[in-house]
Amino acid sequence: MTERMAALADAAIHLVATRGMRGLTHRAVDAEAGVPTGSTSAYFRTRKALVEGVVRRLAELDAAEVAEAGVTRSLDPDELAEAVARVLDTWMTTGRERTLARYACLLEATHHPELRGVLAHGERLREQARELLTALGAPAPERQSRELVAFVDGLLFDRLVGTGALGAPAPGTPESRAELVLALRAALRGVLGW
Numbered sequence: 001m002t003e004r005m006a007a008l009a010d011a012a013i014h015l016v017a018t019r020g021m022r023g024l025t026h027r028a029v030d031a032e033a034g035v036p037t038g039s040t041s042a043y044f045r046t047r048k049a050l051v052e053g054v055v056r057r058l059a060e061l062d063a064a065e066v067a068e069a070g071v072t073r074s075l076d077p078d079e080l081a082e083a084v085a086r087v088l089d090t091w092m093t094t095g096r097e098r099t100l101a102r103y104a105c106l107l108e109a110t111h112h113p114e115l116r117g118v119l120a121h122g123e124r125l126r127e128q129a130r131e132l133l134t135a136l137g138a139p140a141p142e143r144q145s146r147e148l149v150a151f152v153d154g155l156l157f158d159r160l161v162g163t164g165a166l167g168a169p170a171p172g173t174p175e176s177r178a179e180l181v182l183a184l185r186a187a188l189r190g191v192l193g194w
Helices: 005-021 026-033 037-043 047-069 077-092 096-111 116-136 139-163 177-192
Strands: none
Touching: 005 026, 005 037, 005 047, 005 096, 026 037, 026 047, 037 096, 047 077, 047 096, 047 116, 077 096, 077 139, 077 177, 116 139, 139 177
16 A cells, blocks of 8 residues: 555544544545545545555554564463453554444445455454464364454454443543453463363
8 A cells, every 4th residue: 555545544544433434435535634635536436445445554554563562473372362462452542543443344344245355354363363273272273263353352342332341441441451461361261271
């Protein structure tokens, strides 16, 4: 993705996070990015292309954060729990807008099946989880990786919207990283049968 496309996608992510999918228009992205009217449509011709650009940018930023946190290098369950907690902490705090935009895009795909293929970057997360669980000796890594990713996604969603299944704080107030580590360690112990 070029620097200009990334800047436009970042503006679009902000719009989706703050206004929802209905607020995502070429004109609104132009205004948010501070570029001349028509600039966004020059890079993303259709609304679908714009949503695809948002999803690609989200996947790019997510992959960088996952790698930076050391998730893909963690071969010890405790280290893995710490690394995943670092990522979730980022996604609930400084990356909160991106997380909200990611969920909005996923919901949009339920009404527009043609977008589902674009949102397949979640498959890479499941693949990474399967590789890590295989290395850790999980008895059924294919199934367990799907379960672990679903747990992590549910934990993130629960904390992000503040529904508080585990006593989460008010909406928009993430719990401490230490509490995330405890929840993730428990999930990993369950997956690995420890």
